[in-house]
Amino acid sequence: MKITGDQQLIKKMNKSIVLDTIRQRQPLSRADISAGIGLNKATVSSLVSELIDSRLVTEIGPGESSGGRKPTLLLFNKQAGFAIGVDIRVSDLLAVLVDLEGSVIREKSVPLTDFTPENVVDQIGKTIRLLSRRLPDSPYGIVGIGIGVPGLVDETSRVVSAPNLGWDNVDLAGALAAEFGGNLHIDNEANAGAIGEKLYGAGRDSQNLIYLSIGVGIGSGIIVGGALYRGTSNFSGEVGHMTVAEDGPLCRCGNRGCWETLASEKALLDRAAGIWRDHTPGLEQILDAGKRGDKQALDLLNEIGSQLGVGLANLVNILNPELIVIGNRLSLAGELFEEAMLQTIKNRSLSYHRKKTHVDFAKLGIRSTALGAASMPITAFLTDPDVSVRELS
Ligand SMILES: [Zn+2]
Numbered sequence: 001m002k003i004t005g006d007q008q009l010i011k012k013m014n015k016s017i018v019l020d021t022i023r024q025r026q027p028l029s030r031a032d033i034s035a036g037i038g039l040n041k042a043t044v045s046s047l048v049s050e051l052i053d054s055r056l057v058t059e060i061g062p063g064e065s066s067g068g069r070k071p072t073l074l075l076f077n078k079q080a081g082f083a084i085g086v087d088i089r090v091s092d093l094l095a096v097l098v099d100l101e102g103s104v105i106r107e108k109s110v111p112l113t114d115f116t117p118e119n120v121v122d123q124i125g126k127t128i129r130l131l132s133r134r135l136p137d138s139p140y141g142i143v144g145i146g147i148g149v150p151g152l153v154d155e156t157s158r159v160v161s162a163p164n165l166g167w168d169n170v171d172l173a174g175a176l177a178a179e180f181g182g183n184l185h186i187d188n189e190a191n192a193g194a195i196g197e198k199l200y201g202a203g204r205d206s207q208n209l210i211y212l213s214i215g216v217g218i219g220s221g222i223i224v225g226g227a228l229y230r231g232t233s234n235f236s237g238e239v240g241h242m243t244v245a246e247d248g249p250l251c252r253c254g255n256r257g258c259w260e261t262l263a264s265e266k267a268l269l270d271r272a273a274g275i276w277r278d279h280t281p282g283l284e285q286i287l288d289a290g291k292r293g294d295k296q297a298l299d300l301l302n303e304i305g306s307q308l309g310v311g312l313a314n315l316v317n318i319l320n321p322e323l324i325v326i327g328n329r330l331s332l333a334g335e336l337f338e339e340a341m342l343q344t345i346k347n348r349s350l351s352y353h354r355k356k357t358h359v360d361f362a363k364l365g366i367r368s369t370a371l372g373a374a375s376m377p378i379t380a381f382l383t384d385p386d387v388s389v390r391e392l393s
Pocket residue numbers: 240241251252253254255258
């Protein structure tokens with residue numbers, strides 16, 4: 001029988017749905033899948049056989065019987081392959097090797113002081129090669145690589161601007177394609193962080209959430225109806241440059257009074273440098289001082305918390321999210337500014353809007369972006385498992 005193009009597409013879609021059902025609801029039987037997604041048992045059995053042949057699904061011993069023969073249960077083979085996620089940060093590269101369910105197998109942090117694209121590309125290459133060595137035995141090896149960048153990444157994966165790295169118009173994908181192309185994903189770090197928290201962290205049960213990455217600046221990833229909102233050119237989420245004080249401090253973008261000039265880690269450190277004139281404390285020192293009850297440190301963190309609340313109240317009113325996840329460096333001090341932040345949101349947002357909004361801190365800590373970046377090639381691979389995957393040497 002000749003199969004037409006459309007039939008092949010439908011088969012591929014059905015196979016992807018069957019695999020997704022097994023991943024979400026494992027362990028389960030073929031009959032459970034058939035009942036769950038409304039495909040007949042013969043079709044489900046045939047697709048499951050293909051998934052077992054391709055080693056993405058395994059069978060385990062019989063489950064509970066509902067009368068007749070006990071059914072064989074199916075499991076997703078999470079170690080059928082691995083992915084690598086890289087977070088390019090201002091202090092270092094953080095890279096993780098994960099299985100297909102996003103569990104960290106290995107991780108590596110490499111200090112960064114030279115931010116030239118050539119050096120960063122070189123360090124990324126070395127780190128990927130290091131993490132790819134002596135992988136656990138698997139049919140697919142490394143299925144792909146994802147990279148989070150602190151800057152604007154357009155829809156063609158070009159890094160248009162990354163001010164903290166001093167990058168303009170850098171073709172990061174092009175520089176890595178020869179060795180690591182095929183299933184390579186490059187995205188803004190806050191977008192990757194939002195996806196990481198949605199899939200594996202604080203946002204697992206939320207369909208509408210905002211992930212805030214608060215470090216040197218403030219970026220966000222906005223998830224609407226379960227999917228990332230990317231905007232027209234993939235540039236959505238630059239909430240740090242929302243004006244909150246018309247004549248406020250000058251921002252690196254050229255504008256005045258951007259939210260991140262008042263509420264980021266840099267805003268905190270700039271203010272701290274003005275208070276403790278004899279030395280310049282880092283975030284960790286301010287955090288320690290706050291925990292010891294130092295009044296100046298606590299006042300400073302309260303002030304940052306209030307300023308965070310101002311911008312968050314705007315976001316709550318505009319987007320009416322279910323969840324706001326505070327991530328990246330400043331979340332380390334979360335317990336010390338949380339009260340001031342929540343009080344300001346309460347005072348300044350519309351009551352109907354905030355009623356169902358929860359504010360939480362990133363569950364993946366500083367790994368939100370690296371894990372979200374790693375999830376991108378995994379999602380692409382599992383949507384089309386027939387995609388050709390190249391073994392890394
Ligand atoms: Zn700005």
